[in-house]
Amino acid sequence: MEKDHSAEVKILDAARHIFVEKGFNGCSSREIAKEAGMNVALVNYYFKSKENLFHLVVSSIMKEFAHSIFEVFKSDLSLEQKTRILIENEFDLLARHPEIPSFIIGELSKKDQNFFQCLDFENEIEKASIHKQVSEAQANGGMRKIDFVNIMLLIMSNCHFPFLAKPMIQTVHSVTDTQYQDYLKIHKQYVTEMVINYLFPTK
Numbered sequence: 001m002e003k004d005h006s007a008e009v010k011i012l013d014a015a016r017h018i019f020v021e022k023g024f025n026g027c028s029s030r031e032i033a034k035e036a037g038m039n040v041a042l043v044n045y046y047f048k049s050k051e052n053l054f055h056l057v058v059s060s061i062m063k064e065f066a067h068s069i070f071e072v073f074k075s076d077l078s079l080e081q082k083t084r085i086l087i088e089n090e091f092d093l094l095a096r097h098p099e100i101p102s103f104i105i106g107e108l109s110k111k112d113q114n115f116f117q118c119l120d121f122e123n124e125i126e127k128a129s130i131h132k133q134v135s136e137a138q139a140n141g142g143m144r145k146i147d148f149v150n151i152m153l154l155i156m157s158n159c160h161f162p163f164l165a166k167p168m169i170q171t172v173h174s175v176t177d178t179q180y181q182d183y184l185k186i187h188k189q190y191v192t193e194m195v196i197n198y199l200f201p202t203k
Helices: 005-022 029-036 040-047 050-073 079-096 100-109 121-127 130-139 148-164 166-173 177-199
Strands: none
Touching: 005 029, 005 040, 005 050, 005 100, 029 040, 029 050, 040 050, 050 079, 050 100, 050 130, 079 100, 079 130, 079 148, 079 177, 100 148, 130 148, 148 166, 148 177, 166 177
């Protein structure tokens, strides 16, 4: 039987929707098949198992999620410019896919080995020479001396929390979806300037 690329795409799209909504343990291959409008036999034919399908879905999410980090740091821009672009790209990505932060946190909180096997950030960070760039900038006084993990916490917490907190903020302050999008655009500017000014203080 010749594989139908369009069928594979439909299954992957359906799997992403179901996995993001319910997590790996919260759904079945049958449910994914139903979402894709196909039978379980076809899902197994194209992807062998739910585990393989999950790895492919997570891998695609994480590649898109990480692209904004690693590609920027491979450029010849200054570290300050790279950091500014990183923050702006992170916000833009999350605006397109606001479900990503809660999905990642949800799966990581379960300490599910199926999820951890899909992650290989350390290798990508090494290839992009991010640690080296940060160390050099801190050594020559161009960047505040702060541990790399804390730098990522500073950036990620300010970028991700507005999307995680959306239901709470909307409920407490009676904010519509359209209004919240406007707040996010302004908040991106605030976060960018705040983080840049902190990490790269003027002498």
